[in-house]
Amino acid sequence: MSAGLRIEHLSVEYAARRRLGRPQGDTHKVLTDIGFTLLAGETLGIVGESGSGKTTLGHAVLRMTPPSSGRILWDSVDLAALDDRGLRPYRPHMQLVFQDPYEAMNPRMSIGCVIAEPLILACGLTRRARRIRVAQLASQVGLDESLLTRYPRELSGGQRQRAALARALATKPRLLVLDEPTSGLDVSLQARILNLLRDLQAEKGLSYLFISHDLAAVSYIAQRTLVLFRGHMMEQGPTDALIRRPAHPYTAALLAALPVPAERKAANSAAEVTRLPPDPGSRACVYYAGCATAQPRCRTEAPIATTLGDDHLVACHYPLHGAARDF
Amino acid sequence: MTAGEAALAVSGLTLGLASGHARQPLVEDLSFRIGRGEMLAFVGESGSGKSLTAAAIFGLLPPGIRRMAGAIRVGGTELTALPERALRARRGRDMGLVFQNPLTALSPSLGVQAQIVETYRVHKGGTREAARGRARALLTEVGLSALAAGPDRYPHQLSGGMRQRVMIALALACDPGLLIADEPTTALDTLIQVQIMDLLTRLQRERGLAVLFITHDLRLAARYADRILVLYAGRAVEEGDAASFFIAPRHPYSRALRDAIPPVPADGRRLAEIPGQPPGPQTRIEGCRFAPRCPDVRDDCRRVVPTMGPLGVRVACLHPGAPAP
Structure with missing residues (x-):
């Protein structure tokens, strides 16, 4: 197996309440027992x-949020077990691109400085070498060199997202965590950024963790997809199989909600389900309240992930069979 | 047409x-x-x-x-x-207007039912009781029957989808x-x-x-x-x-x-x-x-x-x- 990222039984919890700075009482589980493998040069859609x-999953993988349990294996090294100092050599390997690049940039730094900043921190280049590298990065993402002296507010949304990508690529990472990179963009710009991401991946063999609420964007860019609901993995598998034959009722509901122009006003595409959500302490399936096909067993026993073959995993007692939808 | x-x-x-x-x-x-x-x-x-x-x-x-x-x-x-x-x-x-973000369009310091009552009375007058009945009917019409029957809630207590429903009820308050x-x-x-x-x-x-x-x-x-x-x-x-x-x-x-x-x-x-x-x-x-x-x-x-x-x-x-x- 080519080196990549392997996540095993990853959980993240936050203290539910804080008093005088100290966690009090229960913890709030944000991610429960997540596992996946991301091969080099591949994209996993979340x-x-x-x-x-x-978003927490993306941050936990980068160790920006401390995991409460589980392993983050990168080249067979468990990043979850390392302290800040031990992590430092691995930081340049993986970078994050935020949804809103404007929020993630210092408004008083020129675009050139924004892109150069990681180079100063991680690569120790001379000023001259840095300038050459910044120009090279800008051309890789299709950012006009004349924009490097501008400030973030002077750029359009698409240009800012390119600058954010250039900055993320500065340390020559092998993994990019892309957190809703196209959500704030118009369709025509979204298409360009998605194409750019595909080109960069083909060119550099990058791995992407592509986080999005948009199944259409995910289906365009991700070979594999993982569906999350309230911190639990519902289903994961090859994107095409997952979209053509969704096994989990939640995946099927998400697909049904996707506006497909051909199916006009299909009434009740997402019927309102009025079942009460299970108590926090109960053993019920987390999707019980919203599930269109829930059975009594789903209220008393949480399903564990089972394989459907072809690397296709589903956490449901009663997975759907066959094509839920014709395309 | x-x-x-x-x-x-x-x-x-x-x-x-x-x-x-x-x-x-x-x-x-x-x-x-x-x-x-x-x-x-x-x-x-x-x-x-x-x-x-x-x-x-x-x-x-x-x-x-x-x-x-x-x-x-x-x-x-x-x-x-x-x-x-x-x-x-x-x-x-x-004419009624529904915005992208209901949280900025709704008043944070007034219950949602009270906001519909206020809008209705500004335009149509009438008694507070009549307006309240109207507000309940509207909330029911937009699928918020629980809100119509129960005590009034503030926008921050509602989910994004519920807020948008309130926004729609508000826009329809005077039958535009x-x-x-x-x-x-x-x-x-x-x-x-x-x-x-x-x-x-x-x-x-x-x-x-x-x-x-x-x-x-x-x-x-x-x-x-x-x-x-x-x-x-x-x-x-x-x-x-x-x-x-x-x-x-x-x-x-x-x-x-x-x-x-x-x-x-x-x-x-x-x-x-x-x-x-x-x-x-x-x-x-x-x-x-x-x-x-x-x-x-x-x-x-x-x-x-x-x-x-x-x-x-x-x-x-x-x-x-x-x-x-």
């Missing part, structure tokens, strides 16, 4: 709604 | 900066109608003039931007001739004939998005409501609207039946927009890109405004300004693609 823990 | 008076009829609307000169208008010569019980979707990228047009209909243009020409008729009344006082009475009563929904689902999760759009289409049908649905999502527009109007750089470029639109858009810009959307499941093809970027208001372009980015541009496109033509042939292009079969 799909979920707000609050599903998809 | 019904015969006779449309719920909303806009003709020749032109909006521009109040100061400065020799600049392109922000919205130019825009004409469209929405009949009772009909949903028209405005589709376009940011800066195309969608929201500005909605603001003009409401008489709520931002400072520095003014209406330079055009007529706006809502339910048969010409709004542009009305003084501010009379216009204020009509906002909310004859026209509802303008400006990106009503953009901030919502996929599953909630569908519920809100289903609700809007149900209200449109049950109440005979005319809806102007503003969105950047061509797929949503094609799935829910009756007709689609595509805007580019302040000009209407194509208007057509929503059902056939996605299959056979005729304007090169509409086609480019459609081809930039990733298909599900993926078909292995590279997404089409539109080169360049939309012109800003400072850029003066002779002829068709899309010509500098158009893949099918010809010589005359840079000289002649294409117009939408009469009803029926609604595409502003000198060399449009073939019509839908």
Whole structure:
């Protein structure tokens, strides 16, 4: 197996309440027992709604959020077991691109400085070598060199996202965590950024963790997809199989909600389910309240992930069979 | 569309900066109608003039931007001739507005039922009791029967989808004939998005409501609207039946927009890109405004300004693609 990223039983929890700076009482589980493998040069799509823990997952992989348990294996080294100092040599390997590049840039630094900053921190180049490298990075992402002296507010949304990508590529990473990189962009710009990401990947053999709520963007860019719901893995597998034959009712609901122009006003595409959510302490499936096909067993026993073959995993007692939808 | 008076009829609307000169208008010569019980979707990228047009209909243009020409008729009344006082009475009563972010549009310090009561009484008067009954009926109508029966709640206690439902109930408080929904689902999760759009289409049908649905999502527009109007750089470029639109858009810009959307499941093809970027208001372009980015541009496109033509042939292009079969 080519070197890549392997996540095993990863959980993240936050203290539910803090008093005088100290955690009090229960913890709040944000991610529960997540596992996946991301091969070099591949893209894994992480799909979920707000609050599903998809951003936390990206941050946990980069050790920006401390995991409470589990392993983060990078080249067979467990990053979860390292302290800050031990992590330092691995930091340049993996970079994060935020949804809103404007929020992630110092408004008082020129775009050139924004891109150069990681080079100063991680690569120790001379000023001259840095300037050459910044120009090279800018041309890789299709950012006009004349924009390097501008400030973030002077750039359009698409240009800013290119600058953010250039900065992320500065340390020659092998893994990029892309957190909703195209959500704030118009369709025509989204298409360009998605194409650019594909080109960069083909050119450099990058691995992407592509976090998005948009199944269409994920289906375009990710070979494999993992569906999250309230911090639990619902389903993961090859994107094409997952979209053509969703096994989890939640995946099927997400797909049904995707506006497909051909199916006009398909009534009740997402019927409102009024079942009460299970108590936090109960053993019920987390998707029980919203599930269209829930059975009594789902209220008393949480499903564990089982394989459907072809690397296709589903956490459901009653996975759907056959094509849920014709395309 | 019904015969006779449309719920909303806009003709020749032109909006521009109040100061400065020799600049392109922000919205130019825009004409469209929405009949009772009909949903028209405005589709376009940011800066195309969608929201500005909605603001003009409401008489709520931002400072520095003014209406330079055009007529706006809502339910048969010409709004542009009305003084501010009379216009204020009509906002909310004859036309309702739903924004993208209900949390900034709702008052954080007042219960949602109380906000509907207040709106209703400002426009229609009547007793507090009557208004309260009306508020409960509205909340039930938008699928919030639990809120209608229980104690009043503040917006922060509700989920994003519930807030947007409250926003819709508020917009409908005085039975307007026209509802303008400006990106009503953009901030919502996929599953909630569908519920809100289903609700809007149900209200449109049950109440005979005319809806102007503003969105950047061509797929949503094609799935829910009756007709689609595509805007580019302040000009209407194509208007057509929503059902056939996605299959056979005729304007090169509409086609480019459609081809930039990733298909599900993926078909292995590279997404089409539109080169360049939309012109800003400072850029003066002779002829068709899309010509500098158009893949099918010809010589005359840079000289002649294409117009939408009469009803029926609604595409502003000198060399449009073939019509839908």
